[in-house]
Amino acid sequence: MAHDAPSTHMKPAIELRDVACTFISKDDPGQRYTAVEQVNLTVGAGEFVSVVGPTGCGKSTLLNVAAGLLAPSQGTAHVFGEPLHDVNTRAGYMFQTESLMPWRTALQNVMAGLEFRDTPEPEARAQAEDWLRRVGLGGFGDRYPHQLSGGMRKRTSLAQTLVLDPDIILMDEPFSALDIQTRQLMENEVLALWSGEGRRATPSPKHSASEGHQRKAILFITHDLDEAIAMSDRVVIMSAGPAARVIGEFTIDMARPRDVAEVKKTPRFLELHAAIWAVLREEVLKGYQQQLQKVA
Amino acid sequence: MWNLIKPRAATLRLWQIGILVLIFVFWHAMTKPGLLPNFMFDNDRQAAFFFGEPLKIFERIWVWFVTDADIYIHLYVTLAETLMAFGIGAASGLGAGLWLALSPMASAILEPYIKALNSMPRIILAPIFAVWFGLGMASKVALGVTLVFFIVFFNVYQGVKEVSPVVLANARMLGANKKQLLRYVYLPSATSWVFSSLHTSVGLAFVGAVVGEYLGSSRGVGYLILQAEGQFDINTVMAGILVLTCFALVLDGAVSKIEKRLMKWQPKAGETEKL
Numbered sequence: 001m002a003h004d005a006p007s008t009h010m011k012p013a014i015e016l017r018d019v020a021c022t023f024i025s026k027d028d029p030g031q032r033y034t035a036v037e038q039v040n041l042t043v044g045a046g047e048f049v050s051v052v053g054p055t056g057c058g059k060s061t062l063l064n065v066a067a068g069l070l071a072p073s074q075g076t077a078h079v080f081g082e083p084l085h086d087v088n089t090r091a092g093y094m095f096q097t098e099s100l101m102p103w104r105t106a107l108q109n110v111m112a113g114l115e116f117r118d119t120p121e122p123e124a125r126a127q128a129e130d131w132l133r134r135v136g137l138g139g140f141g142d143r144y145p146h147q148l149s150g151g152m153r154k155r156t157s158l159a160q161t162l163v164l165d166p167d168i169i170l171m172d173e174p175f176s177a178l179d180i181q182t183r184q185l186m187e188n189e190v191l192a193l194w195s196g197e198g199r200r201a202t203p204s205p206k207h208s209a210s211e212g213h214q215r216k217a218i219l220f221i222t223h224d225l226d227e228a229i230a231m232s233d234r235v236v237i238m239s240a241g242p243a244a245r246v247i248g249e250f251t252i253d254m255a256r257p258r259d260v261a262e263v264k265k266t267p268r269f270l271e272l273h274a275a276i277w278a279v280l281r282e283e284v285l286k287g288y289q290q291q292l293q294k295v296a
Numbered sequence: 297m298w299n300l301i302k303p304r305a306a307t308l309r310l311w312q313i314g315i316l317v318l319i320f321v322f323w324h325a326m327t328k329p330g331l332l333p334n335f336m337f338d339n340d341r342q343a344a345f346f347f348g349e350p351l352k353i354f355e356r357i358w359v360w361f362v363t364d365a366d367i368y369i370h371l372y373v374t375l376a377e378t379l380m381a382f383g384i385g386a387a388s389g390l391g392a393g394l395w396l397a398l399s400p401m402a403s404a405i406l407e408p409y410i411k412a413l414n415s416m417p418r419i420i421l422a423p424i425f426a427v428w429f430g431l432g433m434a435s436k437v438a439l440g441v442t443l444v445f446f447i448v449f450f451n452v453y454q455g456v457k458e459v460s461p462v463v464l465a466n467a468r469m470l471g472a473n474k475k476q477l478l479r480y481v482y483l484p485s486a487t488s489w490v491f492s493s494l495h496t497s498v499g500l501a502f503v504g505a506v507v508g509e510y511l512g513s514s515r516g517v518g519y520l521i522l523q524a525e526g527q528f529d530i531n532t533v534m535a536g537i538l539v540l541t542c543f544a545l546v547l548d549g550a551v552s553k554i555e556k557r558l559m560k561w562q563p564k565a566g567e568t569e570k571l
Contacts, residue, residue: 069465087468099466103484103561112480115471146563164470 011081013090013168014043014066014218019075027121035061037243041236045080045167046215048194050228052280053238054287059221060096063170066219067093074259079168091168092161096176099157100145107141107154111162131159135189151182158186161191168217169194176222187260188232194218195257225280229272230260237280240287248279324350348495348534355537367539368517373516375543377433377505381440382498382547389445390490393452394482403453414450418442422511431512444497448490456482489563491555498547506540 019039025031033054035058043049051059064070067075068088077084078093100109107128114124132141135155145153161169171190176184194216222228228235229252237248254268263269303311325331327343327350334340360367396403396410422439429435459482467481509518517536524532 067469068466087471089471091469093466093469095462095466098460099462101463101467101484103487105561112467112472115480116467116471116473116476144561144563146561160470161464197485268420288508 010045012042012078013045013047013080014219015078015081016041016062016065016072017074017078019056019062019065019077021065021070022073030271034243036238036245037239038245039075039238041246043168043217043219048218048220048231048233049058049236050220050222050232050234051236051238052222052225052228052276053244054240054280054284055223056287056291057206057236057238057241057244057283060172063093063172063219063221066168067091067170069093088168090166092164092166093122093168094154094157094161094169094174096144096172096174098153098158100153102145103133105142105144106137106148106152109145109156110159110163112142113160117164126254127163128159131163132156134162134193151178151186154178154186155189158190158193166216168219172219173222175227184261185228187227191231191256191258191260193265219224224265225273225276227260229269229276230258230263235276237276237283240283240290248276248282249295250276317549320350345528345530348530353529353535353538356531357539360535360539367517367520369515370515370520371539371543373510374502374505374518374540377436377440377508377516378501378547380433382435382444382501384437385444385501386448386494386497388441388491389448390452390486392445393449394456394478394486397453397456397561398478398482400446410449414446418446419507422508424450425508426512431514436505436508436513439508440501443504444498447493447497447500451489451493455486458489459485486560491551491559494551494555495548497549499544502540502547506559511536519553559565 016039019041020034020037022032022034027034039062041049041051041062051062053059061070066079066088068077068083068084068086068091079088101112102107104112107125110131111124111129114127115121115276119127129141132138135158137152137155137159140148140152145156148156154177157174175186178186188227196215220228220232225235232252235250235252236246237250238244239247251271252272254263254266254272301307301310327347329340329344337343398407419439421442422435423437425435429438463485464477464481467477471481505516506518506521509516510522513519517540521533521536524530524536
């Protein structure tokens with residue numbers, strides 16, 4: 001890994017132990033669906049971990065468990081060593097679908113989390129404006145979500161999450177609805193913000209103890225293998241659902257900072273891609289077959 | 297000539313007013329005794345007796361508002377009843393809707409009662425309210441409230457149920473506690489539903505007030521109409537209806553105005569910015 005490895009004394013940011021999630025149909029309690037089973041997943045402090053898997057394998061379920069929005073049927077979730085009971089207060093969550101409050105302007109949306117924490121209004125406004133500028137939406141603070149493009153709404157979501165300075169960021173296919181160019185732009189921006197470029201305001205000497213702490217842990221869910229390899233330190237592969245589990249794990253040993261478009265042309269990327277795809281391929285086909293059967 | 301007045305955005309008002317004038321001209325022509333030969337009734341005064349005459353109706357309104365200036369107290373009473381019924385009904389509907397939507401157990405227990413109260417023909421409560429609250433304004437307000445409450449209640453209930461689960465989860469992740477969720481998520485989300493119901497309910501508040509007055513009162517426009525009806529004075533009845541209609545339109549316009557201000561976050565079709 002090119003960046004500092006998380007210090008060993010630090011507890012992992014997220015630790016899922018033997019997690020299983022079974023959903024029961026509300027209309028028919030006999031109908032059960034086990035989304036994930038026996039999942040062990042660890043995200044170190046400051047580590048960027050991607051989870052890939054075929055559609056419908058329960059990736060989002062895992063993320064919701066890590067967020068504390070969903071209690072697992074079995075197993076435990078720990079955040080920095082503490083068992084998770086309620087909403088994960090140390091994490092920010094970027095949702096796959098529209099999550100901005102449509103009745104608030106972009107600025108008010110970014111301010112929302114600070115307001116919930118009773119930050120004084122002028123301070124909250126200043127911080128929110130600063131973050132809007134950092135995600136490139138300086139002049140758009142007074143727009144309502146419907147007046148923004150899809151990419152701009154994602155940026156607003158990003159600012160909304162980052163303004164709270166969480167130690168963990170959970171991302172659920174945040175860019176899947178974007179066109180390929182916007183997507184690459186956003187991916188690079190996320191990487192830059194994550195690796196500390198976006199925090200120039202508070203300079204900290206490299207290799208200092210605070211550096212590892214400042215870097216956020218990211219749990220990134222995607223179905224796009226390219227995206228996962230290009231961005232992460234580690235890629236975790238899940239099997240096809242139901243009862244999906246972790247079937248593989250690859251450390252991405254490519255130098256940072258990376259440019260998501262450039263890195264995809266390097267031989268190491270192609271090697272890793274081939275290796276991971278060999279594991280993932282079968283599962284994708286299995287998942288596809290199951291979906292076909294469901295339709296038939 | 298046709299191109300000049302062809303229906304389009306600019307001549308919209310012209311057409312609207314034109315239709316109104318046409319209706320009154322038609323009404324006048326059909327009812328004015330001796331203007332047209334009789335073809336419906338035996339007597340040429342009968343049409344005027346049944347339908348009233350526009351000119352006399354306007355004269356009546358003129359007398360009410362200008363010459364005698366004696367309608368204001370009645371109008372005041374009716375409007376005050378309407379606004380009170382509207383305010384109390386909307387506020388309690390909003391409160392009850394939020395409460396029941398957020399506590400599933402309470403809503404499950406109360407569901408049959410709410411359904412029963414809603415399907416009951418509530419206008420029939422008017423005489424009972426007259427007994428309970430007397431012939432003053434209170435009984436009319438009570439009737440209006442029962443009409444407004446359920447409309448707003450059901451809309452808020454629906455509105456809260458349909459809050460986007462993602463927006464809700466996002467607010468929770470951003471650290472909102474229960475109270476903040478209510479204030480920053482549920483309430484604004486329900487507001488759009490409330491407004492769609494307020495147009496209906498402002499009309500119903502009016503209905504409650506006027507029907508209440510009609511069934512027993514000593515003041516109000518409904519009372520004026522009842523009095524005139526007792527004397528077969530169809531012109532005054534029509535004048536009362538016209539006045540009520542105008543004020544209902546004004547109230548509805550006021551609701552639209554507030555809605556426009558509070559709901560400016562809602563997307564409108566084909567909205568582009570002129571640069």
